[in-house]
Amino acid sequence: MGRAPCCDKNNVKRGPWSPEEDAKLKSYIEQNGTGGNWIALPQKIGLKRCGKSCRLRWLNYLRPNIKHGGFSEEEDRIICSLYISIGSRWSIIAAQLPGRTDNDIKNYWNTKLKKKLFGKQRQKQGSRKGKEINSISSISNSINNMNQNPCWPEPLIMQQPIQFSNNDHTSIRKLLIKLGGKFSENDQLTNVVSPNSQHPIDNSSMQLMYQNHINLISSSPIDNVFNNMSTAPLYNMDGEASNFTAEFEHMINNHQQKLDGLEFLYEDNVFIDKSASTSGGNLDWESMNPYVLPFPPIVDGGNFQQGVILQEGTLDDELRYPREQ
DNA sequence: AAATTTCACAACCGCCGCCGG
């Protein structure tokens, strides 16, 4: 027996809201509140709408102090920072941006930010091969550099000074704490456990990891955020020096950490590997998606090993890696 | 100028967790 629908779909209006409907809903809620029951609300007002639809309309559009469009660089940075930290938890991200709705941020990410960071517009700008475009080429360069210097861990190099505003810093820190870490009274990280990992992280490692994370986000124009991540030394979950790409690989190969929307990294062939496949994890990316290519296992005896990572557009990957059918 | 493609965003869908009976 399935769940009863929240409303009779045959007797409710769907699609765009008319100004009259908006006015009805808005004036009623402003005068009476929602009454704690969205399902009953449309009947009270005389709207032929699903309660959920009313709720969505109110929250995303009619509610006071809603901002639409015009995301600032600062907001971009916050969104990216939080997305990297917690994934596609839009409601949490929205809570950090007054006046923004989760739907707005989600749309903004999907239509603009993601492309901005990963250069999907390359399709518009030329053929597949031999074209290096903005952030994609930056990531590619970084990866090529890593390929030439395959020995990890790298020495820790502190990033640029923090340019994040204090409010953002504090707010994001608090959020990260809420999501799994914690600070002691004197504001030092203590006994932090990654929210999705079984591994406790020692104080100094986590502090450095967090510090680097904040730094690389805050110090960079948005187009360079992921470029920096490819090169910025971070600390992995075992407290070893690593970098952002390695973090991703680590996450993926151990798949203890949910990808949370980062799948597009593979879909768009941002990272491609075919060369190093030894004992693997259980994830069978290739079978899951014909455009997804498997990562090498990179954890070996507790130490990171460099997987060779290639990026489409910088190498003749069709020649090197003919697609298997 | 018309046709086609791409983009942006509003709205919908369905799952999940919480809460009260």
Add this chain to the structure above:
DNA sequence: TCCGGCGGCGGTTGTGAAATT
């Protein structure tokens, strides 16, 4: 403790506008 209803959430779709061919 169980169960059903509701709210909340994230993913996806639909549609109109803008850009491109």
